[in-house]
Amino acid sequence: MSQNPGAPFPPQNVPHQQWPQQQWPQHEGWPQQPPKKKGLTTKVKVLLLVAALVVVGGGIGLVVVMKSVAGPEKQATKVETGDCVQLTGAGKEADAVKAACDNPQTPYVVSVKGTVKGDCPEGFYTYSVATPLRGEGVGLCLGINAQIGLCFDDIKSKTPPPLVNCSGARLKISEVFDKASYVNSPCKEGTEEVISYSAYGATQKFKSATICFVKP
Numbered sequence: 173m174s175q176n177p178g179a180p181f182p183p184q185n186v187p188h189q190q191w192p193q194q195q196w197p198q199h200e201g202w203p204q205q206p207p208k209k210k211g212l213t214t215k216v217k218v219l220l221l222v223a224a225l226v227v228v229g230g231g232i233g234l235v236v237v238m239k240s241v242a243g244p245e246k247q248a249t250k251v252e253t254g255d256c257v258q259l260t261g262a263g264k265e266a267d268a269v270k271a272a273c274d275n276p277q278t279p280y281v282v283s284v285k286g287t288v289k290g291d292c293p294e295g296f297y298t299y300s301v302a303t304p305l306r307g308e309g310v311g312l313c314l315g316i317n318a319q320i321g322l323c324f325d326d327i328k329s330k331t332p333p334p335l336v337n338c339s340g341a342r343l344k345i346s347e348v349f350d351k352a353s354y355v356n357s358p359c360k361e362g363t364e365e366v367i368s369y370s371a372y373g374a375t376q377k378f379k380s381a382t383i384c385f386v387k388p
Contacts, residue, residue, distance in 0.1 A: 248301035248310040254377025256281045256317050259332060264302050268312055279322055279335040283369065283378040284313035295369070297332040315369050318348040318381040323388060327365060338388045347384035359384035 248268040251257055256273035257280050259266070271278040280299075284292060288300040292313035301310040314332050316322070323341035324333045338344055343365055349358050352368040359366050365385040371378050 246301050246303050246310065248312065249303065251282055251285065251312070252377070253282050253285055254379070257312075257314070259299065264304070266299075266301050268299065268301060268310075273317060274319065276319070276321060277335065278319075279317055279324075280314040280332055281317045281378065282312055283315050286311045286313075295367070298330060299332055315378070315381075316345075316367060316383060318345070318369075318379075318383050320345050320348055324385075327367065327385065341388050343385040344388040345383055346386040349382040349384075350379065351382060352380045353382045357384075358382060362386060 246267045247270065248257075251268055251270050255270045256275075256278045257268040258271045258275075258278055259268055259280070261267050268280075268282075273281065280297070283296050284290070287307075288302070288309040288311040290311045290313075292298045292311075296313040296315055299312045299314055301312070303309045316324070316327065316333075321338075321344070323336050323338035323344045325336055325342045327333050327343060346363070347359055352370040353366075354368055357363070357366050359382070363384045363386055367383045367385075369378070369381050369383075371380045
């Protein structure tokens with residue numbers, strides 16, 4: 173039997189060799205793994221929270237300061253048509269406070285409420301209440317409270333005539349009628365002055381009246 177002259181048999185019991193892992197070079201233009209985003213550290217989060225609280229606190233402080241500058245809200249903003257009022261203060265401190273109509277110290281009734289830019293109908297007294305930093309202010313058109321016994325001096329002024337002591341007053345309310353009378357006065361003879369007010373509008377709370385004045 174002839175011998176095969178080909179390649180020799182592989183050697184027996186030779187340990188298996190591992191190929192070294194190929195390190196591929198990084199070429200420009202090949203996609204790379206993006207770096208992992210790092211979250212905010214606890215310290216940074218705490219600092220941001222403190223900054224937010226400071227901003228909010230500053231806003232609250234600003235509101236408090238603005239309210240302090242504006243001063244207390246005026247009572248005139250709360251009165252409505254038909255309310256009887258007493259006037260307090262003067263100039264920037266002027267105000268109108270709601271009071272009982274049967275109070276002998278309550279001389280006026282609100283016929284119209286608006287802003288200080290409004291005009292009052294003829295025969296009513298104009299009264300303005302400033303509201304610093306709170307808007308355009310309150311404008312009131314006032315009539316004399318139709319209550320027997322109230323005393324005044326000049327009822328023909330454009331501004332509300334002050335209530336005065338009857339012992340030295342020029343005029344005193346002697347009679348009151350619940351309707352306006354411009355032609356035939358219902359007042360008795362000897363009456364010095366007469367004022368008539370007309371209500372208007374279906375929901376008008378200001379009431380029509382005729383007020384008679386005599387010398388005290």
